[in-house]
Amino acid sequence: MELTLWTYEGPPHIGAMRIASSMKGVHYVLHAPQGDTYADLLFTMIERRGQRPPVTYTTFQARDLGGDTAELVKGHIREAVDRFHPEALLVGESCTAELIQDQPGSLAKGMGFDIPIVSLELPAYSKKENWGAAETFYQLVRGLLINNQDKVSDHNPQRWKEERRRPKVNLLGPSLLGFRCRDDVLEVQKILGQHGIDVNVVAPLGASPADITRLIKADANVCLYPEIAESTSIWLERNYGLPFTNITPIGIGATQDFLKEIHEILGMELPSPPTEANSSRLPWYSKSVDSNYLTGKRVFIFGDGTHVLAAARIAQEELGFEVVGIGTYSREMARRVRSKAKDLGLEALITNDYLEVEKSIKDSAPELVLGTQMERHSAKRLGVPCAVISTPMHVQDVPARYSPQMGWEGANVIFDDWVHPLMMGLEEHLIGMFRHDFEFTDGHQSHLGHLGGHSQKSETSTTKSSETTIDHQGSDAHIPRWTSDGESELAKIPFFVRGKVRRNTENYARQVGCKEIDSETLFDAKAHFRA
Amino acid sequence: MSGATLLKETGPREVFCGLTSIVWLHRRMPDAFFLVVGSRTCAHLIQSAAGVMIFAEPRFGTAILEERDLAGLADAHDELDRVVNNLLERRPEIRTLFLVGSCPSEVIKIDLSRVAEKLNHQLKGKVRVVNYSGSGIETTFTQGEDGALKALVPLMPPSENSQLLLVGTLANAVEDRLITIFKRLGIEKITSFPPRQSTELPSVGPGTKVLLTQPYLTDTARALRDKGAEIIKAPFPLGVEGSRLWIEAAANSFGVDNSLVQTTLEPLIIRARKAIKPYKEILNGKKLFLLPESQLEIPLARFLYMECGMELVEIGTPYLNREMMDPEINLLPENTRIVEGQHVEKQLDRVREKHPDLVVCGMGLANPLEAEGISTKWSIEMVFSPIHGIDQASDLAELFARPLKRHDLLSSKQFAKF
Ligand code: SF4
Ligand code: SF4
Secondary structure, rough: OOEEEEOOOOOOOHHHHHHHHHHOOOEEEEEHHHHHHHHHHHHHHHHOOOOOOOOEEOOOOOHHHOOOOHHHHHHHHHHHHHHOOEEEEEEEOOOHHHHHOHHHHHHOOOOOOOOOOEEEEOOOOOOHHHHHHHHHHHHHHHHOOOOOOOOOOOOOOOOHHHHHOOEEEEEEOOOOOOOHHHHHHOOOOOOOOOOOOEEEEEEOOOOOOOHHHHHHHHOOOEOHHHHHHHHHHHHHHHHHHOOOOOOOEHHHHHHHHHHHHHHHHHHHOOOOOOOHHHHHHHHHHHHHHHHHOOOOEEEEEEEEEHHHHHHHHHHHHOOOOOOEEEEEHHHHHHHHHHHHHHHHOOOOOOOOOHHHHHHHHHHOOOOOOEEEEHHHHHHHHHHHEEEEEOOOOHHHHHOOOOOOHHHHHHHHHHHHHHHHHHHHHHHHHHHHHHHOOOHHHOOEEEOHHHHHHHOOOOHHHHHHOOHHHHHOOOOOOOOOEEHHHHHHHEHOHHHHHHHHHHHHHHHHHHHOOOOOOOOHHHHHHHHHOOO | OOOEEEEEEEEOOOOOOOHHHHHHHHHOOOOOOEEEEEOOOHHHHHHHHHHOOOOOOOOEEEOOOOOHHHHOOOOOHHHHHHHHHHHHHHHHOOOOEEEEOHHHHHHHOOOOOHHHHHHHHHHHOOOOOEEEEEOOOEEOOHHHHHHHHHHHHHOOEEEEEEEEEEEEEOOHHHHHHHHHHHHHHHOOOOEEEEEOOOOOOOOOOOOOOEEEEEOOOOOHHHHHHHHEEEEEOOOEHHHHHHHHHHHHHHHHOOOOOOHHHHHHHHHHHHHHHHHHHHHHHOOOOOOEOOOOOOHHHHOOOOOOOOOOOOOEEEEOOOOOOOHHHHHHHHHOOOEEEEEEEOOOOHHHHHHHHOOOOEEEEEEHHHHHHHHOOOOOEEOHHHOOOOOOOOOOOOHHHHHHHHHHHHHEEEOOOOHHHO
């Protein structure tokens, strides 16, 4: 048993939902109690999706447990198939259903549907979200290809030359609730296109089961996010001979290395120097004189494996920062992050405990934190600037504008995203000076807006009154007096509108000629301005 | 008796489980800690519903069951003991610890009451440990608060004195305001449950009259009645009318002179009606569909119908307690469709078919409906916002008017095309 106040990753079935929701024509029947339906909001709120995830939850209740839960599961499966007509069905369980062992996967397979059914076994008490996503993607690809007999032991990634066509690759790994996947796909596709390489299938994001069966028509795989796609890439290599790339193209150096790698795999010559690199402004911005102040900035990096490894390289080689701490919550990537840490002369922090991360940030005294949304909170508490580079993320980390992390444009985005908080940091002292003016009190909104429980700072005494005299110089002589009852009612109003309420109430009191403001006057004024 | 049509539906549901109540309960009682005994799903649910993590260390957490706990390699009770002791060592400010059961802990039959008993013995009153269930196989959303409060009832000191006990979490400012009004009516002793400090539990006994502020406290009400309290029957204090009837019911049961009640409430009512007016203009005649979730659906529908002129297409409710809801249902128009339970797909089919102007629903469903051109309001907002009482009625109306106003603002010919 482990005490968890907050977790970086959800349970593994959330990973399965990410795969199902990323794809077209796939439906997921999840044997789970009603509360587990909260997962929908991750997609519809954080990612702002306009569609519900394609998931049917069986929502069994305690009273069902005595009876035949297997029949209940079958009913839901039948209904889901009838209603949604999926091309492929995923069937699995969440933590609670795992304990009652109804085997929904085998039940589904015995129901005589003529669509592929993939039964998912995702151990909820030992594995987590990213593992669940990787496993689901792998099981689905395997399940859809298993009957395909074209096992190419003699797959030649350079056959495109003989066949007189452009080489084509699959982009594997982008998914919903991944970090900037939507834009990374576009950017990588664009860069590959510039080099004469076509994209065969992107999966799971936007792929249908039919697309999955076409995976093996590609010359090679580009494994964009190893957390999600490495196991699938390995399986496709082993069974169909498709080689895959190991380098994630985030940052200038990594993008170049990635291009080198894919050119080698496909037997192509990489034009040198790669002129498109000039289309990224990161190298010049970083060299320009005003970036001098970035030199040796101490950065702390924490997140998923892929983004942490990439960030460490960019920080050190491309922005001239000093990495003072590095870590990841992805156990699957721990080895790689450890070895990167060693290169940097550091010890990697591998943990799922954000308090441990916060402590480590404090101890290493960075000037910039690159992390997940949780590090943003920790950094805020510690007063250190922060940029989000990895999931888990919040709604504001899914920007409206095109903002990839990968490729040349990704490097531009990274330059802006990382340097901006540092510049804001320089302005902190100014903000400190004006701290008592509410306009300067920063505090951003969550997806719950004001509901989510942001603390309301209490107004300091310096802000009280003072507004009144200015606009009413002499004209309307009397300033109504606040009774203590009135003041205490006023104090209950959130600080960010309190000034306005105070002003309105005083104006109202003047209008009606009332000399003392008590709680009633305040309510009267509120109603008056409403009507 | 009104002629509401009561229907039942079963099927896949889309509602929160009782654990979600922790999101507001922990704010009400800052000296309490809520420890869920559950899985990573439970931890993820609460953090996703809470949305924000502004606290260095929140006052809720999950003791996550692991393989070894299930395989019986570790005795779950001992393990929990260890986790609690570590927690209390690190958080000495905690005065009350709620052990909250979840689906997994219930399915594997961890006996939390036994654990609580043992811990209480060990801790010798330094920290009080109570337990309740917030599991999704037993409870829906706000029912978690019912469970938590019921668990505290046995700890309430006995009293024979005459007093008014307000039961159900309210925003502090709203609570103060309601108490002020009752004082004006001459009701002297007024206490609240849950209290603002978990250790300052109000007393209860034969002289206690309970006024429920929230409609989801069935079990708590029963437990209080068993302690000798009288439960005052009334609609719930949402909107001017609901709040008026609610206050009057209490005043009656305390024998307050009717004319004092009228003179006290009259100015508040006039003022509130005036304040509601601009929102009523927006809401009047608009069609409303409420999906089941918070259990506040029926009182909200009653307010929006009676005072804002909305047309009720369907009121979903996760479960229906007739005894508690009768005063509300009696105020609804003939043939109002009340659907207990849910088949979320069929219900959404009906939403599409009826095309209401506003749908009250859970967070997972809001954006998909908006994407289909239907305005929505999150039901969870109702349990976070100060909406109770006569003075808040216009704020409550505003919550529903805003999405419609926004819908109109954004429907200029050019913009709507996108
Ligand atoms: S429904 Fe059950 S398993 Fe799911 S979050 Fe709620 S208590 Fe936990
Ligand atoms: S402050 Fe709110 S929006 Fe920002 S990261 Fe935290 S929870 Fe998300």
